Amino acid sequence: MILLTFIIILMAGGLMAWIAERWVPSLSRWISLTAFVINLVMALWIWVQSNGLVHSESVWISKFSVAWIPSFGINFSLALDGLSLLLLVLTFFLGILSVAISWNEIQYRIGFFHFNILWVLAGITGVFLTTDLFLFYFFWEVMLVPMYFLIGIWGHENRRYAAYKFFIFTQASGLLMLLAIVGLYFIHGNQTGVYTFDYFQLLDTKMSPGVERWLMLGFFAAFIVKLPVVPFHSWLPDAHSQAPTAGSLILAGLLLKTGAYGLIRFVLPLFPVASAELAPWAMLLGVVGIIYGAFLAFSQTDLKRLVAYTSVSHMGFVILGVFAFNELAMQGVVMQMITHGISTGALFILAGSIYERIHTREITNMGGFWKQVPFMGTIALIFVLASLGLPGLGNFVAEFLTLIGTWQVNKVYTLVATLGIVAATAYSLRIMQKVFLGKEISHHAILDLSMREKFILVPLVVVIIGLGLFPQVVIDAAKRTFAPAAEVSYTKQVVNGNNVQTIKKGEHE
Amino acid sequence: MNKLDLSNPEVILNLLPGILLVGASLIATVSIVIRRNHKLIYRVTLACLIGIFYYLLTYASNKTFSIEPLFIVDGFGTFITGLIVLSTLIVVMISYAYFEQREERKEEYYILILLATLGASMLVISKHFVSLFLGLEILSVALYAMIAYLRKRAKSDEAGIKYLILAAFSSAFLLLGMALVYLMTGSMDFTGIATYMKTGNEIPLLLLTGLGLMIIGVGFKLGVVPFHMWAPDVYEGAPAPVTAFIATVSKGGMVVLLVRFFTQIDAYRYPAMVMTFTIVSIASMFIGNFLALRQSNVKRVLAYSSIAHLGYLLVAFLASGKLGLEAVCFYLVAYFVTSLGAFGIISILSDDERDAERLEDYQGLFWVRPWMAAAFTAMLLSLAGIPLTAGFVGKFYIIAAGVNVQQWLLVIMLALNSVIGLFYYIKIIAVMFEKPVDSKVSSMNPSMYWVNGVALFILTFLLVWLGLYPQTMIDLIREYLGGG
Numbered sequence: 001m002i003l004l005t006f007i008i009i010l011m012a013g014g015l016m017a018w019i020a021e022r023w024v025p026s027l028s029r030w031i032s033l034t035a036f037v038i039n040l041v042m043a044l045w046i047w048v049q050s051n052g053l054v055h056s057e058s059v060w061i062s063k064f065s066v067a068w069i070p071s072f073g074i075n076f077s078l079a080l081d082g083l084s085l086l087l088l089v090l091t092f093f094l095g096i097l098s099v100a101i102s103w104n105e106i107q108y109r110i111g112f113f114h115f116n117i118l119w120v121l122a123g124i125t126g127v128f129l130t131t132d133l134f135l136f137y138f139f140w141e142v143m144l145v146p147m148y149f150l151i152g153i154w155g156h157e158n159r160r161y162a163a164y165k166f167f168i169f170t171q172a173s174g175l176l177m178l179l180a181i182v183g184l185y186f187i188h189g190n191q192t193g194v195y196t197f198d199y200f201q202l203l204d205t206k207m208s209p210g211v212e213r214w215l216m217l218g219f220f221a222a223f224i225v226k227l228p229v230v231p232f233h234s235w236l237p238d239a240h241s242q243a244p245t246a247g248s249l250i251l252a253g254l255l256l257k258t259g260a261y262g263l264i265r266f267v268l269p270l271f272p273v274a275s276a277e278l279a280p281w282a283m284l285l286g287v288v289g290i291i292y293g294a295f296l297a298f299s300q301t302d303l304k305r306l307v308a309y310t311s312v313s314h315m316g317f318v319i320l321g322v323f324a325f326n327e328l329a330m331q332g333v334v335m336q337m338i339t340h341g342i343s344t345g346a347l348f349i350l351a352g353s354i355y356e357r358i359h360t361r362e363i364t365n366m367g368g369f370w371k372q373v374p375f376m377g378t379i380a381l382i383f384v385l386a387s388l389g390l391p392g393l394g395n396f397v398a399e400f401l402t403l404i405g406t407w408q409v410n411k412v413y414t415l416v417a418t419l420g421i422v423a424a425t426a427y428s429l430r431i432m433q434k435v436f437l438g439k440e441i442s443h444h445a446i447l448d449l450s451m452r453e454k455f456i457l458v459p460l461v462v463v464i465i466g467l468g469l470f471p472q473v474v475i476d477a478a479k480r481t482f483a484p485a486a487e488v489s490y491t492k493q494v495v496n497g498n499n500v501q502t503i504k505k506g507e508h509e
Numbered sequence: 510m511n512k513l514d515l516s517n518p519e520v521i522l523n524l525l526p527g528i529l530l531v532g533a534s535l536i537a538t539v540s541i542v543i544r545r546n547h548k549l550i551y552r553v554t555l556a557c558l559i560g561i562f563y564y565l566l567t568y569a570s571n572k573t574f575s576i577e578p579l580f581i582v583d584g585f586g587t588f589i590t591g592l593i594v595l596s597t598l599i600v601v602m603i604s605y606a607y608f609e610q611r612e613e614r615k616e617e618y619y620i621l622i623l624l625a626t627l628g629a630s631m632l633v634i635s636k637h638f639v640s641l642f643l644g645l646e647i648l649s650v651a652l653y654a655m656i657a658y659l660r661k662r663a664k665s666d667e668a669g670i671k672y673l674i675l676a677a678f679s680s681a682f683l684l685l686g687m688a689l690v691y692l693m694t695g696s697m698d699f700t701g702i703a704t705y706m707k708t709g710n711e712i713p714l715l716l717l718t719g720l721g722l723m724i725i726g727v728g729f730k731l732g733v734v735p736f737h738m739w740a741p742d743v744y745e746g747a748p749a750p751v752t753a754f755i756a757t758v759s760k761g762g763m764v765v766l767l768v769r770f771f772t773q774i775d776a777y778r779y780p781a782m783v784m785t786f787t788i789v790s791i792a793s794m795f796i797g798n799f800l801a802l803r804q805s806n807v808k809r810v811l812a813y814s815s816i817a818h819l820g821y822l823l824v825a826f827l828a829s830g831k832l833g834l835e836a837v838c839f840y841l842v843a844y845f846v847t848s849l850g851a852f853g854i855i856s857i858l859s860d861d862e863r864d865a866e867r868l869e870d871y872q873g874l875f876w877v878r879p880w881m882a883a884a885f886t887a888m889l890l891s892l893a894g895i896p897l898t899a900g901f902v903g904k905f906y907i908i909a910a911g912v913n914v915q916q917w918l919l920v921i922m923l924a925l926n927s928v929i930g931l932f933y934y935i936k937i938i939a940v941m942f943e944k945p946v947d948s949k950v951s952s953m954n955p956s957m958y959w960v961n962g963v964a965l966f967i968l969t970f971l972l973v974w975l976g977l978y979p980q981t982m983i984d985l986i987r988e989y990l991g992g993g
Contacts, residue, residue: 071983072909109876134905141896148935153942160939164932171931175924178905182912 002042003064003078006088006125009035014118021111032099032114036121040092047085047477059480061085068135073185073196078129083264083334083481086474087128087257090341093463094253095121098246100456101349105245105356106154113154116146120250127258131199133181136266137174140222140258144170147247147255155242156361162235162242169235173225180218184270187211203269209277216271216278223267226259229282229319230289233312237296240308241361245352248304252311252348253341260318260337264330264481268322275323282323283406287413287420289316294423298430303351303361307344310387310427313420314340314395320417321402329405332398334478339394339467343386346460347431350380353453354435357446363431368440373448377436379457386464388428389421394467511576523574523582526561526590526630533557534623537616547615551605554619558598558626565591571989578698579640581769584989586634588838589765592845593633596757597626599849599964604750606958607856611659618658622754625651629762636773638687638697641766645683645730648759649676655754656747662863668746675729675739683726689719699773706774717781724785730763733823734792737816741800744812749856749864752808756815756848761841764819768826768837777829786827790919793820794926801933808866810933811851814892817926818844821907824919828910831990836903836910838986843891843903843975850888850968854881857965860955871937873945882941884969891972893934894927899975 013035017028050061065077080088098117106113123143130136144167152163181197188205189195196202207215225232240248268275293313300306314336321333353376354369355361370377386393389400399421407414449457467474511520521528536557537550569591571584601622608615628648635641653676657669691697693716694705706712712720728736744752776782797817804810822844825836858865858874858881865871875882891900904927911920975982 068978069980069983071980071987138896141901145890145895149942152939163939164935167935168928168931172925172928175927179908179912179920179924182905182908185909186913 001064002046003062003080003129006039006042006129007078007122009039010118010122010125014115014122017114017118018111021109025110028111028114029099029103032118033096035118036092036095036099039125040089040096043085043088043092046080047089050085063131068132072134073189073194073198074134075132075196075198076135077132077198078126079131080129081481082477082479083261084128086334086338086477087254087261088125090257090338091121091124091128091254094249094341094345097345097349097456097460098249100452101249101352102244102246103452105352108154113150116149117246117250119143119146120150121254124250124254124258128261132197133184133199133202133266134197136199137178137181140174140177141171143255143258144174147251150247150250151239151243154244155247156244157242158238159242162238165235166239169225169232170222173222173232176218177222180215183211183215183218187215199266205270207271209273212271212274213277216267216274219262219267219270220278220282223259223262224285224319226262227256227315227319228259228312229285229315230292230312233289233293236312237305237308240311240348241302241304245348245355248308248348248352249345252308253345256311256315257337257341260315260322260333263319263322264333268325276325279323279325280410283320283410283413286316286318286320286323287416289313289319290417290420291316291423294420294427297427298423301362301364303354303363303366303431303435304348305361306363306427306431307347307351310347310424311340311344313424314344314387316420317399317402317417320406320413324402324406324409326405326408329402329409331475331478332401332403332405335394335398335401335467335471335474338474339386339398339464342460342464342467343383343393343395346379346383346457346464347387349453349456349460350376350383353449363434365441366435367438368436369446370436371440372446373436375448375454379449379461380436381432382461383464384428384432386468388425392465392468394464394471397468397471511574513576513579519574520576522568523576524580525564526594527627529557529561529564530623530627530630534620534627537620537623541616541620545614545616547605547609550616550619551601554601554623555598557623558594558601562591562594562598565594571991575636579637580631580634581636582634584991585769585834585838586765588986588989589633589761589841590630592842593626593629593758593761596761596845596849597622597754599853599968600750600754600758602960602964603753603849603853603856606956606961607748607750607859609958610861610956612661612861618655621651621655621658625655625754626758629758632762633765633769635766636699636769638691642680642684642687644762646680648762649680652676652751652755652759655751656743658751659748662746664746665748666746668743671739671746672743679726679729679736682722682729686719686722686724686726689715689722693719699770703774712779712781720776720782721785727763727767728789731760731767731819732816733789733819734796734816735789737793737796740816741804741809741812744815745806745808745866749808749852749859752811753849753852753856756811756852757845760815760819761845764822764826764837764841768834771826772829772834777827783827786823787919790820790823790827791922793817793823794922795820795929798926798929798933802929804933805868806866807855807868807871807937808864810937811848811855814930814933815848817930818892820926821904821923824916824923825907825910827919828907828914828916830910830914832910832913834990835983835986836906838990839906839979839982840903842982842986843899846899846968846971846975847888847891850884850965850972851892853961853965853968854885854888857881857957857961858955865955868937868940869946871941872943874941876945881965884965886938886941887969887972889934889938891976893931897973897976899972899979902976902979 013031017031020027059081060079062080065075068074068076120143123139126139148163148167152159188202228236240251290313293309297306297309317336318333321329386395389396403414540550569587573583575581625648628644631644635644653673656672657666659665694702696702732740794817797813801810801813822840825833855865891898894900894904908920
């Protein structure tokens with residue numbers, strides 16, 4: 001039930017924030033903030049409570065299910081495991097930040113803005129929780145429309161084009177996934193006579209290799225567009241650079257993670273054989289993404305676009321790690337999902353606050369800011385170092401684990417990916433060099449971070465350092481989720497009332 | 510075996526919706542003779558439609574009752590009759606405010622719309638060429654006048670004449686087709702034709718020609734490619750409520766007839782027939798969507814979009830079987846609700862000079878009339894098939910039906926076209942969310958009526974309800990179709 005509460009709070013909060021604008025515009029902000037804080041507290045509470053559970057046999061901490069459209073075997077079923085929990089905490093944390101960062105930036109139609117923020121995150125929360133494939137597609141689309149509005153209404157100069165592109169890319173790939181979901185539904189139904197969209201039951205579907213390959217590609221398409229994987233990434237730089245700061249934060253921090261989550265949760269367990277078949281190609285795409293993203297990041301002059309391309313590069317590690325099929329790499333992927341959310345989010349926040357001050361994103365118009373804004377410079381330095389993978393910060397752990405994991409599978413790809421980290425050094429330091437150091441070009445008088453901005457960025461710094469020093473917290477939390485996937489076997493859950501039984505298949509039988 | 514014998518009370522009961530419609534149009538005529546009063550005749554029409562709908566809700570069942578040789582009253586027909594009556598009800602509600610603002614004589618419109626509804630509801634229960642043709646002509650003749658109802662508007666006249674000529678032309682095709690079918694089979698009854706066709710595996714050339722000519726007639730009414738040319742002009746020229754009526758009731762009636770005829774003669778056996786409709790379906794999707802991309806007139810956009818939607822509907826039709834039939838019903842419900850909503854909003858926003866059909870009329874609507882814009886956004890998202898709306902569930906139903914019978918080509922084309930469709934739907938949405946134009950030069954000044962609000966509220970509520978909780982509607986459809 002608590003799982004449903006997460007979503008209800010966000011959706012209801014969204015409606016309230018919209019309505020509240022009529023009387024007191026700034027009330028919308030407080031409503032949204034409260035909704036996220038409540039959810040974050042609840043999620044953290046579950047985490048603390050379930051600490052014992054994480055080490056036990058059961059993967060699922062909490063489950064919820066009611067019939068929704070019984071004639072199609074569709075249930076409104078949600079389930080929470082370690083991975084979902086981690087991502088939920090990240091979601092609500094970034095949710096709070098996205099409201100805080102828009103506090104001064106957004107003055108136009110505040111109520112509707114916060115409605116969209118809350119509904120995007122409600123969709124994302126749903127995606128991370130659901131275990132019904134129809135519901136999954138439903139939430140997958142629900143997060144799309146508000147995001148379209150966020151970019152299209154509050155974005156920068158080229159917002160309409162960016163919003164269109166984002167919408168169409170994700171919608172097109174999503175429809176392919178819908179076809180695959182329906183295909184899977186009928187194959188399972190014809191085999192067993194049970195027509196259902198339930199994830200756990202569909203795990204048992206037996207398919208001929210050909211069919212499995214096609215259905216898998218349907219899912220794969222949706223996720224690699226979202227992730228994004230080169231060459232399906234072209235919506236990303238536009239969407240990220242045109243979105244308002246909160247939009248970029250949500251896009252980079254959360255929306256991209258839904259793609260990674262989908263790969264881990266659905267593609268690998270549902271289509272183990274086809275995934276194994278595809279693995280070398282997927283890893284190749286990952287490596288290409290790492291290098292290509294790094295190169296393009298290096299050559300950008302628009303600060304937000306630059307950060308956007310670093311995302312392409314960082315997400316390359318995710319797909320590389322996912323298709324390495326071993327536990328180490330998978331742990332790296334989960335770390336990467338969290339740390340990238342934090343570090344890239346922070347970079348977008350910094351880019352946003354620079355934009356608020358000098359109204360440009362062109363780094364050629366920047367330089368020598370350090371003297372005027374030392375505090376901002378220090379924080380930027382931390383996140384730039386995180387982005388290039390400095391040990392002691394979260395991203396290092398993530399990429400290092402991924403690389404160790406992949407090394408066991410494919411040495412060439414690992415080497416090339418390591419080169420990507422070298423390239424990351426180049427593009428990351430370039431941010432520092434061009435914006436904060438170097439010759440002072442601008443004659444603007446720039447204020448250092450305000451108290452509000454410090455309250456946003458300092459927690460991020462704490463988190464990224466914390467993740468670097470104590471990564472075990474994250475790894476433990478998600479351990480049970482991806483252990484089965486990493487063994488290319490799968491765990492079937494049979495739910496009898498409240499008892500969760502675990503039956504391992506494959507080599508453990 | 511029940512003959513068409515009006516002394517049999519059961520026959521009367523089953524034909525009551527039609528009889529009531531005839532009665533209502535007579536009352537309307539007489540009331541005009543006595544005294545012209547727009548409000549009165551509007552109320553009479555409304556009361557009559559509510560009465561029929563109430564009758565269908567309470568007394569109609571899914572039992573099959575055939576009235577030889579013309580009609581078959583079954584669950585499918587009853588369900589769609591209900592849908593048609595309800596849609597007409599909404600159209601009438603919207604029409605009142607629309608015509609109240611205009612100078613033309615308003616009262617005859619209600620007679621025409623009652624007659625058109627009569628035609629459509631005869632169409633959906635007919636099982637004989639004669640009742641088919643009569644129903645179709647009652648519908649069409651009423652529509653000619655309705656389309657050209659705003660006599661002072663050149664476009665309205667043009668649309669009326671265009672529809673008259675093309676519809677008459679297509680009726681001729683239909684008639685010739687029927688004659689050829691009759692020549693070969695010796696029967697004008699669907700069952701009789703089916704019996705003849707069961708005897709041989711091959712269709713004789715003349716019979717095939719006959720069927721082909723009939724498809725042309727039907728295709729014209731449905732507005733599917735390549736018989737779609739009339740749609741944009743007529744949609745644009747007709748008064749907005751009439752456009753809503755054409756898009757829903759007139760097309761819906763024809764779809765039902767097509768399904769009934771095809772199922773009865775089991776035309777799915779013949780690859781040639783299936784191939785024809787597959788091509789028509791795919792062509793409608795692509796041409797409808799591509800041409801819609803180029804439009805800047807909202808009514809024309811919706812006209813092309815309705816061509817594409819009929820293409821989607823044909824996917825469900827081709828899927829056939831139980832699931833296919835359910836999908837047709839559900840999609841019709843979703844499409845009716847959405848189209849009525851979209852055209853309803855256009856007519857609500859229209860003022861006495863012209864219809865709100867230019868894209869600029871919608872600029873910044875969201876900040877000026879937030880509720881109206883939110884409703885329109887919901888309608889457009891539903892047409893695009895985005896979740897939380899009825900359109901999504903409808904599309905899901907069609908995809909499920911298509912995948913179930915392995916019509917992968919059609920299903921993939923549908924998915925592809927949904928993406929193309931998105932372009933022009935979100936174009937309109939984007940315009941509504943832009944900053945409003947401050948000058949009063951181009952903005953429309955329609956008067957607002959509470960009845961519009963009620964109609965729009967019902968439609969938006971249905972849209973979201975069907976999108977969130979479709980189970981009730983699915984149960985209802987299954988209950989009506991289950992009767993067999």
